[in-house]
Amino acid sequence: DGKPTYQTVLQHSATANVVIPPRSTAVESNGDTGPPDQRDKHIAAIAKDGRLQWQAATGYGKRALIETAIGRYKGLIGRRVRARSFATQQTEVAIGCIVLNRMLACGHPESVRRQVRQA
Template identity: 55%
Template sequence: MPAAGSSWQVGGHEHAPAPYRGFHFPAEIIIEAVWLEVIIPPRATLVPSNTADTAPTRRDRHIQRIVDTGRMSWQAETKYGRRSKGETAMARYKGILGDRLHARSLPAQQAEAIIGVTALNRMLDAGRPTSVRSA
């Protein structure tokens, strides 16, 4: 588990999805997130590990499921589309409001984030058409 204030790194390489790279996470968030299962789809040229038959890893189990049911079914089972929505939201937030919070204290940062998300939601609502069914 990463130390408080560090980014997600393994062997000196960042492994967070692109919109989250460069963010540093407090210990409270990291401790609360240990139960999450990170799912990154294997490439189309997927190859199981050498121990896939005896001691399959999580990646091996995902590869086998893709082989058995197909990539689209696997994405539906793992709710992979949620990741895309989360990445899009983070990219939108960072693109419009900046890469970092400007407040120094945690309560002020929380307020700044809430204000930013509220502003983005209002922008989305303003651009969304109102659809009315006509008979």
């Protein structure tokens, strides 16, 4: 969330996209150090469009959705695979995903937008 964090990530992988939200009190760095870096662009985007728009544009929050899905899988199917060979492990996980998707589909409402009558 600060300059050192961004610099550490970019030292590890120069092409990495850092999707760490800056703190609410963050300010852009001085422009005399060169072109704006990722952190400055994030701060400017949040100031211009708002934090929710920035989250949607950068994909921030997808990790939480994935962790929730994995938690559901582990809770319903189990914490480990039981098959021994890799091919049957793949089959077991695929079947588990099918079962999980079918169970989740049963819980989704089939809603239809109501038409408003014009008087």
